[in-house]
Amino acid sequence: MIMHDSVRALLSRPGDGELIEAAGVEHLFRLTAAQTGGRFGFEEFTLAAGTLGARPHVHHAHDEFFYVLDGELTVHDGDGETAVGPGHLLAALRGAPHGFRNAGDRPVRGLCLYTPAGYEDYFRQVHAAVAAGAVVDDDMLNEFRSRFNTSPYLR
Structure with a gap:
């Protein structure tokens, strides 16, 4: 008989998860650390x-991996910006400069995957700071990012 450890499959149904709005982005964390x-x-x-x-x-x-579901996402890959639509995937491996914005006139929906997990705590902390009255600016975001081994890309 083969013994299996007690790890169980995780099922997340549509809409399940932790919803956080941070710095203008709505995040629905379906799986966390x-x-x-x-x-x-x-x-x-x-x-x-x-x-x-x-x-x-x-x-x-x-x-960090970004996959566009709907709309047009403008991504920065370290060299410049490119507008991408549904089905596009940006893989921001450790050390790779990246950024993103919605330059369009309708919402963008996408998926973001992190490995290892834990960066969701960055968004929790930003959300909590804003709820407590902090103003979102580059200095504030850079201070929080530094807690998660993340630095601004200065080129």
């Missing part, structure tokens, strides 16, 4: 028309 033992984070995001998602930055401790 707490649920996956830190292995993987998975979110659905919505970016309103004309909204800056993130200025170019670099993650030094995790990889």
Whole structure:
């Protein structure tokens, strides 16, 4: 008889998860570090028309993958910006400069995956700071990002 450890499959139904609005982006965290033992984070995001998602930055401790479901997302890949639509995937591996915004006139919906998980805590902290009255600006965001081994991309 083969024995299996007690790890169980995780089922997340449509709409399940933790909803956080941070700096103009709506995040629905479907899987978090707490649920996956830190292995993987998975979110659905919505970016309103004309909204800056993130200025170019670099993650030094995790990889991040963006997949566009609907709308047109403008992504920065370290060299410049490119507008991409449904089906496009941006892989921002550790050390790769990247950023994103919605330059269009309708919302963008997409998926974002993190490995290892844990970066969702950055968004929780930004959300909590704003709820407590903090103003979102580059200095504030850079201070929070530094807590998660992330730095601004200065070129």
